[in-house]
Amino acid sequence: MARAATTTDVFNAIAEPGRRQILDLLANGELSVNELVEQLGLAQPQVSKRLHVLREVGLVLVRDDGRQRYYRLNGRALKPIHDWIRRYEQMWNDRFDALDDLLEELHDQED
Amino acid sequence: MARAATTTDVFNAIAEPGRRQILDLLANGELSVNELVEQLGLAQPQVSKRLHVLREVGLVLVRDDGRQRYYRLNGRALKPIHDWIRRYEQMWNDRFDALDDLLEELHDQED
């Protein structure tokens, strides 16, 4: 087991840029696999494989309509990541930036 | 090239739970490698390897003090992830939950 299985870990699922790109496209509404293939410019199996991963971690939901399969975003599955990263949010907000500026100023004055 | 190189991608860097754990520990202040080894209960090389990845993507900064090397968090490097995920934030907030409840209610009434 080289790392936590991609298929069971949302953090891993979004580690691949192509999978994030799919989520970004689905943010505008559901798309069929072929529509994704067109917009991504990838081969169909690559798209299906990425969708498979995203589905396994619950990031996308599926609706069948005849031969097409429509995928839609399930943004709620991103919440664990948001919750984790929110703990660090203060580190780049205005208050900390202001503190950094102040420290830098003091540092410059040392010369 | 199996995926985007871990060492140059913050999304990949936080995909591994052990690396996130290190960041969580460093959130309380800087720690030497040995202090991390103790708190993590891992072998020293595993810790150094994880720190190496975190350092390459700029998530940790280093300060040498004699034989010890102190690592500290650079939370700012997490901002790209925060920026990306913020676009989805609305999908699990109260307003959407309320909408979901409403839709579910309407759906129930269909029977």
Add this chain to the structure above:
DNA sequence: TTGATATATTCCCATATCGGTATATAATAA
């Protein structure tokens, strides 16, 4: 039925990853 279309899955290959162990390097102590 046969054929076309939409999607998923399987297979192979090159490479990346992780864990473990051993070793290298650098700083300090004796």
Add this chain to the structure above:
DNA sequence: TTATTATATACCGATATGGGAATATATCAA
């Protein structure tokens, strides 16, 4: 100098990964 401590890196082996191509499956059309 030699020994010890702190950390980094190299190596090895098992497994995971992603790309590409081929194939399976399911649905619809003729």
